[in-house]
Amino acid sequence: MTNPPEEEFQSKINFDLWRRIFRFALNHKRLLIPLAASAIVLSLIDAAYPIITMMAVDIVHNGGVAKDLIPPALLFLGLSVTLAALVYVFIRCAGGISHHIAYDIKRDCFKRLQELEFAFYDKQPTGWLISRLTADCDRLSRIMAWGFLDVMWGSFFVFAMTITMLIINWKLALIVLATLPPLIAISVYFQKRMLLTSRLIRKHNARITASYNEGIAGVKTTKTLGRETENLNEFEGMSEDMYSASVRRAFLSAVYLPLVMLIGSVGSGLALWYGGLDVLDETISLGVLVAFISYAGNFFHPINQIATILAEIQGAQAAGERVMSLLATEPKIKDSPEVLQKIAQRSAELQPATPLQDPSTQIATLAIDGYATHINEIQFADVTFSYNEKEQVLKRFNLTVKRGQTIALVGPSGGGKSTIVSLVSRFYEPDSGEVRLNGTDYRQRSLEWLQGQLGIVLQTPHLFNGSVKENIRYGRLEATDEEIRDAAQLVNAHDFIMKLENGYDTTIGEGGARLSTGERQLISFARALIANPQIFIMDEATSSIDTETEKLIQDGMQRVFDGRISFVIAHRLSTIRSADQILVINKGEIEEQGTHQELLANRGHYYELYVNQFRREGETLAIEEAG
C-alpha cells in the first residue's frame, strides 16, 4: 500500500543540505571520532601490506636466511591483528551511528508530524509520508554512517598509497598513478548508470506488484470482461521491461568490472615494464617492483567505493531534501506569542497559591489561558474559508450556537459541512472573519485547551490496534476502568463489548478490523465522551449500519448531546429531526436554516432530502427485517 519511493537523481550535490544532515552524525561524536580514526588507521595498514611483501621478497632475493623472515612475519601478524580489531571497531561505530541517526531523525520527523495541522495532511498522501519516515530516514542514516566510513577509508587509502609510492620511487609512482584518472572517470560513470538502472528495476518491480494486486482484486471483473489474454499480454510487457532493465544492469556491471580490471593490469604492466628496467639497472630492488605491482592493482577498490557513495549521495539528495523540509515545516496553527504569555502568566499565578489549597477549585473557573473554562456560545462571524486558492468553501458564514443546542448539518457531500466542524475544532482557521468562544476570537485562546474540550466522532472512526479499553481511554488517558465502563454504558456500547471474547480487553485488530462499522462508531463514541467534552462533534456514518446498532447509536446520542454544544453532520432522519437547528449547506452557503417543521414547510432542498432519506431508510429497514 505504500507508494514506491520517488526516484530522482540530482547530479549537482547540495553541500549545504548534506552539512545540515551531517549534524545528526555530529551528535554522536563518541562514535564518530573512533570511526574516523579507525578508518584512517585501517587505510594506512592496508597501504602497508605491500611493504611487507617487499621486505620478504628482498630478503629472499638478497640471499637472506629463514631467521630474517621473522620481522616481516611479526609485522604481518601485528598489522593483521590491529586490522581485525579496527574492523570490529568500525563496524560497531558505523552501525551504531547509522542506527542512532535513524532513531534521531525518525523521532524528530515523527514529532513534527504530530504537530502539523490538517491542511498539511490534506496535501500529503499517507503512503508518501510513511515512506518519508521509513525508507528515506533509513537511507540517509546509512549514507551518513557507512558513506562517511567509505569516503574516509577510500580517500586515505588512496592518499597513503600515493605518498608511500612517491617516497619509495617517485618516477615509478607517477607512472602507476597515470592510470588513476581513467579509473576514476569510468567508476563514476558506471556507478551512476548502475544506480539509475537499479532504480528503474525497482520501479518496474513496483508496477508488477501493483499489477498482481489489481489482477487478483479484479479477477471477477476480468473474467466477466473476458480480458484474461489482454491482461496477460500487458503483464508480460511489464515483466519484459523488468527483465530488460535487469539484464541492462548486468550488462553495465559486466562491462564495468572487466574495464577497471583492464586498467589495473595496465598499471601493473607499466610498473613491471619501467620498474623491471630499474631492477635491471639496479636502481630499485625486486621487492619494490613487487610492491608497486600490488599498489597498481589496489587502487580499484577505494575508488570504486568512493564512486558508489558519490552516486548514492546524488541519488539520495531528493530524499534528504524531503526529510529536511519536513523537519523545517512549522505548524501553521499554534498558540500566538500573546497566548503563550498568558498561559505562562496563568501558571505563574497558580504556582504560588498556598500549596494546601486544592488547585482544582481555581482551574474550575479559569482555563490555562486565563479565560473562563465554560463555553456558553460559539459564534461564526463572517467566516470565509477555502482549502486552496481556487474555490471558496465558505463565504461570509454566520452562525451562533448556544450551550445545550444541537446543530444538524445536512446537504450534499462536498458542500462544506465538514469544513464547518473542522473550523470549530480549529483544525483549520478562517481565512477571514472570526470564530468566537464566548465572544472572544479563538485565536486568542489556547489551542490545547480548546482541543481538550472537543469530543469528536468521525464518519469512519479510526481505532488503534489495541484493546477496546485502550481505545476508549485514548479520550482521557487517566480514566479509570470504571469510568471507561460508565462511558461505554452511556453510549450503549457496554453490552456488545461484554459479548466480545475478552470483554474490554479484547484486541480489535488493525484499524478495528474485527468490528463492524457500527461497533467501531460506538467505541469511538465512548472515546469521545470519556473526556467530558463541552463541544461534541459527530459525523454520522453514511454506510449502512445494522438496525440494532443504529438504534443504540441514536439513543446514545440524545443522552450525550444534553448540556453540550453539538454539531452533527447528519444523515439519519431521527438525528436531523431532533436537532435544535438544521442547516442545509450547499456550495459553501447556508441554503436553508431552521427547525425540521419549518424547513419541511418550505418545500425546498430540505424537503427533497428528507423524502429521499425517508424512502431509503424505510426500504433498508424493510428488506433487513425480511432477512
Add this chain to the structure above:
Amino acid sequence: MSLKLHNDAGETLSGPKLVWQLIAGYRSMYLWAALALFISTSFQFIIPLIGSATIDYVLTEPEAGKTANSSPLLRYVMDLIGGEELVSTRLWIPLIAMVIFAALGGLFNYYQKLAAAKASDGICKRMKDQLYDHIQRLTNRYLDHDTQTGDLVQRCTSDVETTRIFLAAHVVEIGRSVILVLTVLPIMLSMHVGLTIASLGLLPIIILYSYLYIKKVKHLFTEVDEAEGRLTSLVQENITGIRVVRAFGRHDYEIEKFEKPNSEYRDTSLKLINTMSWFWSISDIVSLTQIGIALIASAYLAIQGSVSVGTIFAFLALINMVLWPVRMIGRILTDFGKTSVALKRINEILTQPFETETDDISCKPDTAAQGSIELDQVSFSHSSDSKTVEDISLSVSPGETLAILGPSGSGKTTLMHLLLRFYDCDSGTIKLDGNDIKTLDRSYLRAQFGVVLQEPFLYSRSIRSNIQFGVSQANQIEIEEAARMACIHDTIQTFTDGYETEIGEKGITLSGGQRQRVAISRALLRNPPILLLDDALSAVDNETESSIIQALQSRRGKSTTIVIAHRLSTLAHADKIVVLEGGRITQFGTHKTLTEEDGLYQRLWNIQTKLEETLAAETQR
C-alpha cells in the same frame, strides 16, 4: 515451456532436484556461462603469472641460482610471451601480454555475466508470467475461499524475489567460487604442492566458520526485520489515524508511544551490528592469517631454494583473487532453506487447477446469444452444511427485465455468480438460449453478459480505458454515448483531463456512485445480449438513478436485463420481479401483482404511503 516444481505425486521437489527443475529451459545457458567463466578465470590467473615469469627469468640474475627452481608453468608462460631473451630487451612485452589477457578475460567475464543474468532473470520472468496467467484462471472457489489477496500477492512478489536473488546472486556466486577454486588448484599444485596446502588450508575453515556463525545468529536478522515491521506499522497506524490524534490532542502520548518501537528497532539493530562486527573481525583475521601463512611460507621455501621469487608473487596474487569471493560461500549457504520455502509457496499456486480444467464439452456458437435464460431447480451451496440457493426455477425471455429483491444473504449475488459460471450449480440446470451453460465455452458465455458487480472494480488507468475494456475498437462517440446513458459523461467532463483522467493510486479517487456509473457505462458499451446489474445503483443519488433507469428503459427490447436492487424506484420498472428469501423464491410477479400481495415488496410499497402520512403530520404540527 512451463515450470514444474513437483514430482508426479504432487510433492514439491527439494534440494538439487528443485534447482534442476527450476532452471529447466535455461540449463544450456547456465552451462555456457560456466564455460565462459572458466575461460575468463583462466585468463585472469595468467596475468600475475606473467609478472612472476618476468621476475624469475628476466629480472632475477641467473647466477643467483633461483631461476632453476621456477616451476614448469612459469617456464611455459615465459615461452608463451616470447622467451627471456626477447623479453629482457623489450620489457613492454609483459605489459602487452597482461593487457591482452586482461582483455580476453574481461570479454569472457562479460559473456558469463550476461548469460547468467539472462538465465536468472528469464527464469523469474517466466515464473511471474506463469503465476499471473494462472491466477487469472483459478477457480473462484479457490480465490474467494481458500486464499487471501495479500497472501497471493506476497507469494507472487517476495517469494519470486527470493528466488531471483537465489538465482542471480547466490547460484552465480557459488558457481564462481567453485570454478575459481577448481581453476586455481591445478595452477598452484603445479608450482608447489606443499605451498598450495599452506595457502588454501584455511579456506574450508573460513567457509565452515561463516556458515555456522551466520546460522547461529540468523534469528537476529529476523528479530531486526520484526522490529522494523513493528515500527513501520506503528507509523502507518499513526499517520492513518492522525486526525484522531489531533482531535484528541494526543501528540505527546503518540510521541511517547513511538519511542518504544523506535528504540527497540535501534537496539536490536545494534545487537545485530555487534554480533556482525565480531563475525567480520574474526573472518578477516583468519583470512589475513591465510595470506600471511602463504607469504611467509613461500618466502621460507624460496630461501630454502625450493621455489622461486616469482612463485611468491604468483601465490600472493592468486590467493587474493580466490580468498575474498570464496569466503562469502558460507553465508550464502545459510539462505538456501529460504528459497525452498519460497518455491514451495509458489508451487502451491501453480498446482491449483484451472477453472476450465474440469470442462469436458466446450460449445462456442458463432453468433451472439438471443438472451433467453432459464433456470430449472437450481441449487448450490458453498459448504456442505447449508444451501446458499435452493430449488430456483425461473425464466427470462429475450429483452425482458427481471428484478431480484431480497435481504442480504438471501442468495442474490450467488445466483449471479452461477449465471456467469464463477461457480457451477450443484443440481438443476441453467440454460442460455436453450443450451446448458455447462456445455458452453466459458469465455463465450461471459461475453454474452454486461456485468456490473456490487462493488465495481476499476483498473488504475484512464477512465477511457476502463470504459473501453473488452471493446477495444469502440470510438469516442460510442464511449461518450455509453457514459451519457450511465449519467457519468458530465462528471467526466468536469475533470481536467476528461476521459484521459487516471483513476486510482496515480490519479483521482472516484466516489462510490461514480465508480458504479463508470462500471455501468463499461457494461453498456459492450452492448451485450444480457445486462446483469448487482445492486449497481446503490451509491447513486435518486435523481441520477432515475435517469439511468430511463436510459436503460430506452434500451429495452435490445437486451435482457437482470437487476438486483433494494429500492423500489429501481425495481418497479421490471417486467418480472422475484423476491428471494433464505435462498428460495418466496414471491414472484410484477409490480402490479406484488403490491397487492402480502410480502416484502408490498412493505416497500407501503413506505410511500407512510411517507405521505408522516409528511402530512409533520407539516401540520
